[in-house]
Amino acid sequence: MSAMTRQGVAKLLARQGILVAFVLFMVVFAIANQRFLAIDNISGVIRSSAILGVMALGVTFVVIGGNLDLSVGSMMSFSTIVVLDLHDKLGPTLAIPAMFGLTLLLGAFIGVLVGYLKLNSLIVTLGMLSAIHGLTLTWSGGKNMDIADKEATWFSVFGQGDIVGIPVPILIFALLAGALSLVLGRTPFGRKVYAVGGNGVAATFSGVPRARVVFFTYLISAFCVATAGLIQASRSLGSQNTVGQGMELEVLAAVILGGASLLGGSGTVFKTVIGVLILGFIQNGLLLVGLEFYAQYIVTWIIIILAVWLDIAAKRGRLWSSIA
């Protein structure tokens, strides 16, 4: 009986371990500091996680499809700079679709390289990380980009506005997460993404158009990046060229934390959201407990390793690896 329950607990931990850890964290932090569960604190955390979160939603598709995207950070810088620059030149109503178009073009380019030409996604997106950074610098001439009249524009609504008391970034994050969760979980396309990532060869033989599916995962990723860039630009109304630098790896950390396997074929949008929230609340909770800001990095490190380790340990049925 006890063996049964132990097995049951192990199974639960393996399947929903990240959720259990999340709840555990929240409880510990809530006990340690009363303010942690205050509405304005929670809303503040989600709001500041929204940009990372929106990007992570798109990368989830790419990772489930069995690929990587290291270019999202520099692509986000690109979107931010472009929309800020076009804001003054074309006006916000034209600048936003133009920026989305250009960002999607970059996504499509990566999609062709990885999907149709079957090039290694790690190196392609690594190359694109560098190339898009160069593109951004060329666009801006290396200077910071600012909106001339920061008071007069309605553009700030995406980053700073509220609708019925809910900050707009949170609203965008939630809506996008809901929509993409439906796409991944309830549509034929979503099933094909899992099929391609789980076993690309088998998927191809079953008539799933691997190339096209991979192409669309990168398009979705680019769309999310453009949305993140919009929020970022609207929040600060001015930006450096390196605003998204290094975010690609944080995004990946959130996706992995959510339980998506880098080998592809597993993960969900919901789990990624949990991964994003864990990163955000750890940072916030540690600060409230009085730890240094940078301690969160070390805690994040330990949590990422533990999460992935326990996940594969549960799958292989042994804690330590079989590597001799």
Next chain:
Amino acid sequence: MTKENLIKQGAIWAFIAVELIFFTVMGDILSVTSKSFMDFENMLLLLKQSAPIGIIALGMTIIMVNGNIDLSVGATFALSAVVLLDSFSWPFMAAIGDWAIPLAWFFALATGLILGAINGLIVWKTGVDAFIVTLGSMLGYRGLVFMYNGEQPTSHLNWTLVDFAELQFLGLHTATWFLLLTALGLWLLMTRTVHGRNAYAIGNNREAAVNAGIRVGPHFLINFMLIGFLAALSAVVFYSESGSVNPNDGTLYELWAITAVVLGGTKLTGGYGSIVSTLGGVIAIQLLRKGLGHIGADTETVNLVIGLILITVLFLDRQLNRQGKEELKT
């Protein structure tokens, strides 16, 4: 050496030759500066500037030959640099005069070695993919850097050290010597020792290597300790001269190093790669930086060009490989 291998190993050097000719000719036509590109001093400087990324890229080669990857080298570089410069202010160090220098070097190198060992042990014992392990430690080690000294730069200028770093022995700068000696050492390790042979075998076909009785774990550990050590060595070489480290230094070094390694033809999947070709990759990238500056292109375009070249190389490599395989079939 087969003909195919010769082409593979020669490609990067041919690319370097093309770069040299292109920038020399273009420089003459556009005549932005009166200095010629292939100026001897200029080339010596180029080698020196290649050293920090180069030393790390050489280490990355042996990691990738094993089929692993290390994303934490930039953070390891920064933490070793902080230890190097901060250790001079430790009380007992001031008392021993110039003997503090080798001791500070020792502390920095030991830091790198330990950080590498932590990565290696986690990869070995938990079986978690090296990409994830080092992605995590990239964040963790960077956190340590910031916790050490906050957002303040850590500075210490030791003139004996600066003099040593600026020394030119047989015309080559100290940093260049470290780069070349590292390359020589790793080349010997990978081509002349059991460890090197086993590393290739593991990367090529891990299951077969295990069946042949090769213990995978210790080889992983040794390679991760080596790259940690080399990241620290790179920090030692660079910061002995500059004397001041910002907590954000070394960010994206892992990506630059991987770019150089891939340009040199090393396979991400492991089993194939050459130290000498990586050296070529490092020089090619530095040449591109200098060359674009020489012909008056914006420095901003460097990133764009490097990125596109990386993708082109990947594409060409695949086309050539596919051709080779089809020839085998017929």
